[in-house]
Amino acid sequence: MRIELTFINKLGRVVLNFFEAAGKLGIFCGETVYHCVTPPFYLKSLGRQLIEIGFYSLPVVALTTLFSGMVIALQTYTGFAQLSAEGAVAMVVLVAVTRELAPVMAGLMVAGRIGAAMAAEIGTMRVTEQIDALSTLSVNPFKYLIAPRVLAGVLMLPVLVFIGDIIGICGGYMIGVYKLDFNATTYLMNTWQYLKPMDIISGLTKAAVFGFIITLLGCYNGFQSKGGAQGVGQATTNAVVSASILILIFNYILTEIFFNV
Amino acid sequence: MAFFGRKEKPVVPKIRMEKVCKAFGKKHVLQDLDLTVNTGESLVIIGGSGTGKSVTLKCILGLLKADSGQIEIDGQDMAKLSRREREKVLTQFGMLFQNAALFDSLTVWENVAFSLIQNKKMNRKEARKIAVKKLAQVGLGRDVADVYPADLSGGMRKRVGLARAIATDPAVIFFDEPTTGLDPIMSDVINELIVKTVKELGATALTITHDMNSARKIADRIAMLYEGKIIWIGTVKELDKTKNPYVRQFVAGSASGPIQMEVKVPQ
Ligand SMILES: Nc1ncnc2c1ncn2[C@@H]1O[C@H](COP(=O)(O)OP(=O)(O)OP(=O)(O)O)[C@@H](O)[C@H]1O
Ligand SMILES: [Mg+2]
Numbered sequence: 471m472r473i474e475l476t477f478i479n480k481l482g483r484v485v486l487n488f489f490e491a492a493g494k495l496g497i498f499c500g501e502t503v504y505h506c507v508t509p510p511f512y513l514k515s516l517g518r519q520l521i522e523i524g525f526y527s528l529p530v531v532a533l534t535t536l537f538s539g540m541v542i543a544l545q546t547y548t549g550f551a552q553l554s555a556e557g558a559v560a561m562v563v564l565v566a567v568t569r570e571l572a573p574v575m576a577g578l579m580v581a582g583r584i585g586a587a588m589a590a591e592i593g594t595m596r597v598t599e600q601i602d603a604l605s606t607l608s609v610n611p612f613k614y615l616i617a618p619r620v621l622a623g624v625l626m627l628p629v630l631v632f633i634g635d636i637i638g639i640c641g642g643y644m645i646g647v648y649k650l651d652f653n654a655t656t657y658l659m660n661t662w663q664y665l666k667p668m669d670i671i672s673g674l675t676k677a678a679v680f681g682f683i684i685t686l687l688g689c690y691n692g693f694q695s696k697g698g699a700q701g702v703g704q705a706t707t708n709a710v711v712s713a714s715i716l717i718l719i720f721n722y723i724l725t726e727i728f729f730n731v
Numbered sequence: 732m733a734f735f736g737r738k739e740k741p742v743v744p745k746i747r748m749e750k751v752c753k754a755f756g757k758k759h760v761l762q763d764l765d766l767t768v769n770t771g772e773s774l775v776i777i778g779g780s781g782t783g784k785s786v787t788l789k790c791i792l793g794l795l796k797a798d799s800g801q802i803e804i805d806g807q808d809m810a811k812l813s814r815r816e817r818e819k820v821l822t823q824f825g826m827l828f829q830n831a832a833l834f835d836s837l838t839v840w841e842n843v844a845f846s847l848i849q850n851k852k853m854n855r856k857e858a859r860k861i862a863v864k865k866l867a868q869v870g871l872g873r874d875v876a877d878v879y880p881a882d883l884s885g886g887m888r889k890r891v892g893l894a895r896a897i898a899t900d901p902a903v904i905f906f907d908e909p910t911t912g913l914d915p916i917m918s919d920v921i922n923e924l925i926v927k928t929v930k931e932l933g934a935t936a937l938t939i940t941h942d943m944n945s946a947r948k949i950a951d952r953i954a955m956l957y958e959g960k961i962i963w964i965g966t967v968k969e970l971d972k973t974k975n976p977y978v979r980q981f982v983a984g985s986a987s988g989p990i991q992m993e994v995k996v997p998q
Contacts, residue, residue: 512849599832602794606826607846607895608818614849 498690502620505612512614519622523584523681524629530583531576535634538571539563539641547650556652560660563642568669572634574721577680580627581713585688588619589709592692593702601693616693620685627681628674635673672728679724680717687713743806745770745903745935746791751800752959753786760786762959763800773929773936775946777981778956779990784939785829787956788905791937792824793817822850825901829908829939831892833880840866840876843894851899865894870920886912893921897928904928906938910945922948943982955981957990 546562592615595601604611639661646652688709695705746768753761760783768774776784789795791802793809802809804820812820833842841848843865844858853861863876869890880888889912896904906925910918922945929936929949940946946953947967954964955978963978970982980988 595834598835599828599830600834602789602792603826603828603832603834605794606792606821606824607849608822609846609849610818 506617515618519618523622524626530579531630531634534575535572535638536641539638540645542566543642543645561664567638568635568673572631573673573676576631577717581684585684585709585713586706588688589692589706593695593705616689623681623685627677631677683716684713747803749801752798772951775938775950775953823902825896826905827892827896831888846899869894903935925949
C-alpha cells in the first residue's frame with residue numbers, strides 16, 4: 471500500500487513538473503514573440519546574430535548535408551535500385567535531401583552549435599547579474615538579448631537549409647556520376663524533372679520552425695539558469711537535448727501536415 | 732490661490748516600502764519591512780551579511796518580486812502599474828551591483844555609455860567622451876576605457892560599475908557596497924563622489940555598506956536591517972547616542988552582544 475502511494479506521489483510530481491515546465495516555456499515563448507514584433511528593435515544585435523548563426527554555421531551544415539546526400543545516393547543504389555538506378559537515385563536523393571535530411575541535419579547541428587552557445591552566454595549573464603543590470607539600465611532583456619537571437623534563428627535556418635539542399639544534391643550527383651558511372655546529363659535531367667516546389671518549401675518551413683525551437687530553448691534555458699558554473703552547464707545540456715528532441719518531434723508533425731497522407 | 736492659506740501638500744517620499752515580505756523557499760529574508768526614503772536624501776542601510784540588504788534593493792527595482800507588501804515610488808504603487816509605466820518609472824534609477832555586473836562582451840567605456848547609446852541614442856563619439864569623463868571621476872584613466880572588464884581588478888570593476896550607474900545622471904541611485912574591495916584612499920574618493928552626486932545633482936541615494944566610516948560620511952540617515960526588519964533608523968548623530976544594543980554592537984563591531992553570528996564551532 472505504502473509503496474503504491476509513494477509511486478503515485480512520484481508520478482504525480484513528475485506530471486506536475488512537466489506541466490509547470492511546459493507552462494513556463496509557453497509564457498516565455500509568448501513574451502518572446504511579443505518582443506520580436508514590438509519596437510524598439512536592436513538591429514546591431516540582430517546583425518551580429520545573423521552572422522553568427524548564418525555565416526559561421528555554414529561549414530558545419532555544408533559538410534553534414536554533403537555527406538548525407540552522398541550516402542543516400544550510395545544506399546539507394548546498393549540497397550534497392552540497381553535495375554532502374556539512374557532515375558531512382560536522382561529522385562530519392564532529391565526528395566530525401568530537400569524534405570528531410572537538410573532540415574533535420576542542419577537543425578541538429580545548429581542546435582549543438584548555436585543552442586549551446588546561447589544557453590551558455592545568457593546563462594552566464596544571468597548568474598553574474600548582467601541581465602538584472604540590463605533592466606536597471608532601462609533596456610529590456612527580452613528585446614536586447616532574446617528577440618534578436620530568435621529572429622536571427624528563424625531567418626537564417628531556411629537560408630542554411632537552402633544552401634544545404636544544393637550541396638546535398640551535389641553530393642548525390644558526385645556519387646552518381648563519378649562512382650556509379652551514371653550519365654551526367656541524364657542525372658541532372660532526372661533531378662530537374664522530379665524537382666517539386668513543395669519539397670523545397672516544406673523543408674524551408676521546417677527549417678524556420680527548427681530555428682525558432684533552437685534559439686527559443688537556448689535562450690529559455692540560459693535565462694532560467696541559476697547557481698553558477700554548474701547551473702550554466704546544466705542549462706547548456708538542457709538546451710541542446712530539449713531542442714534536438716523537439717526538432718525530431720516537430721519534424722514528424724510538420725511532415726504529417728505537409729504531406730497529409 | 733496662495734492667499735487662501737492652503738496647507739502645504741504632504742511631501743511624497745521617493746520610495747516607500749510597507750510590510751514588504753520576501754522569502755526564498757523556507758528562508759524568510761524580509762519580514763514586514765518598512766522603509767521610507769525621502770527625495771534628495773542619502774540613506775545608508777547597514778546590517779549583517781546575508782540579512783537581505785541586496786534583496787531589499789532588488790525588490791524596489793522589481794528584479795525580485797516581493798511576496799507581499801507595498802512598494803511605492805513617487806507615491807505610485809509599483810504593483811498596480813502596467814509594465815510600460817513601471818519601466819518608465821524605473822528609468823530614473825541607477826544601480827551599482829555588489830559584484831559590479833559589467834557586460835563582459837563590451838569594453839569598459841561601452842559599459843559606462845551603455846544607457847546613453849541605447850536609450851538616449853547618443854552617437855558613439857559623444858557617448859565615449861562622457862564615459863571617459865565619468866571614468867575619470869571614479870579615478871580610472873583613459874587607458875582603461877578600451878579594455879574588457881575581465882582584464883580589470885575587482886576594485887577597478889566596482890568603480891566602472893559606479894561610473895555606469897551615474898552615467899545618465901539618474902534621479903535615484905542605489906549603491907550596493909560601493910567601497911568594498913577598495914583601498915582606504917580610493918574609498919574616500921568614492922565617498923566624496925557619492926556625496927557630490929547627491930548634493931550637486933539633487934539625487935536620492937540609497938547605499939548599502941559595511942564600512943562605518945563611509946556610512947558616516949555619506950549618510951543623512953542610517954537604517955539598520957536585522958532579521959528582515961528595519962530595527963533602527965536615525966541620523967549619524969543619533970547613531971552615536973543610541974542605546975539600541977543591536978546598533979551599538981554593529982557600530983562597535985564586537986562579537987559579543989545580542990546579535991549572534993551563527994558560527995558553528997566543531998565540538
Ligand atoms: N536569488 C536568490 N535565491 C535564493 N536565495 C537568495 C537569493 N538571493 C538572496 N538569497 C538569500 O537571501 C539572503 C539575503 O541575501 P542578500 O544578498 O540580500 O544579503 P546581503 O544583506 O546583501 O548580504 P551581504 O552584505 O553579504 O551582501 C541570503 O541568505 C541569501 O542566501
Ligand atoms: Mg549584498
